[in-house]
Amino acid sequence: MSDWFAFAWANLPALLHGTVYTLEIWVVAMLGGFVAGWVLAVGRVYGDPISRKLATGYIELIRGTPLLVQMFIVYQGLPQIGIVFSPLVAAMVAIGINTAAYQAEYFRAGIRSVRPGQLAAGRAIGLTYIQTIGHIVxxxxxxxxxxxxxxxxxxxxxxxxxxxxxxxxELMGQAKMIGADSFKYFQIFLVAAMIYLVLVSAVTLLLDVIERRYALRQ
Amino acid sequence: MTGSATQLMRVSHLTKRFGEHTVLDDVSLDVTAGEVKGIIGPSGAGKSTLIRCLNGLEPIDAGEIWLDDTELTARKADMDALRSRIGFVFQDFNLFTHLTVADNLMLGLRRVRGLKRAEAETIARRELDRVGLAEKWRAYPAELSGGQQQRVSIARALAMQPELMLFDEPTSALDPESVGSVLRVMRELVAEGMTMIIVSHEMAFIEAVADDVLFMAEGRVVEEGSARQIFHEAREQRTRGFIDGIAAALVGEADDPGQAR
Incomplete structure (x- = not known):
């Protein structure tokens, strides 16, 4: 057991270094996906027929193909047409493209669930259609x-x-490299899994706080 | 095109269809400044559709609607500007659920009127006080009772300083205890001389406050006249049948929710 701790402790700096990459990819991809997701959702609900079809096509294409395939297209496919990303940026772009489609669907469902009376009430006080969408819907x-x-x-x-x-x-990449060097795959992947668990728990707590704050305001 | 100087709204030959079904058939009415007009009639008569047409929430198929000397139904009408001159109170309140009472009242003042926050706040506080809910300034709609929500929605409409207030069955979604508080606020507006069109099933209230009453059935105005005429001396058999039916249903209910003026 003490061997195990010593091994984990010795490799913790490398794993935490990987965790920094993990968080970087995650934050950039989520923010990009958030903005793109809203654009797609609004385009799909309120757009003209062409934007609606484009948004729908994008969402179906991305949801219908594996993330791993998308990432290899971005990293190894795009250089053939002259678009070259570093591995880190390629991961951010690919995961951002992927999550945008899913976030768009959640936002679209949200838009569809706003009661029609809210829109009518916005128009009734003289807000324009665009203002009503922006400030209320x-x-x-x-x-x-x-x-x-x-x-x-x-x-x-x-x-x-x-x-x-x-x-x-990133975290998984570091764990894999350490495992290959030491042959202690079981131990190192367990430590990596625990770090993921800690990250997810922290994010879950944060999201709970946000959800509670908004609970009364639906 | 306008009539006398006091004429505020004129509706002529309004027709509205939902597909094959004609919900409003050649409806005409005039509203003079300071007038309180009641619209009554059985469910499905087109009352709510009519009042929603009057501020352009529903498009119409034929006819004209004039507010003062501006035609709402003109193709180039600035509907947003026109709507901000007409207050609308919904049956189910439709307060903006994500905003505090304060922001519900200030949204139009800031975004439509372009007022600064301090100016908007002064007006909003005054209107909230007017409906007796000054202490609810920071509350969210979900924290209010139905009657309180409806009073806030009246204050939200009043904050825009409308020339005309439209009420679409304002008490139909309320529990009986809340109805009185909303009617009290409306009665104060009547006393202040606000021009109002009220669609309602509160017959005693309409009889007490309305200068003029329209009885509608099947999308048509069957009869129009003073409250006294419609409720006691109706010319049309259809009107009498409706009034007598309501009276029969109310037998045994001693108190009068409208309270005589």
């Missing part, structure tokens, strides 16, 4: 989508681990 859609969105945030935190496949030295 989208803020309410966000609150409705929040529980589903929280789920997506947590899932994506764990999905950053696929970035090891394009040689990003």
């Amino acid at each position: 989208l803020p309410q859609a966000w609150r409705i989508a929040l529980p589903q969105w929280s789920n997506e945030v947590i899932i994506e935190l764990k999905y950053t681990s696929v970035a090891f496949a394009i040689s990003v030295p």
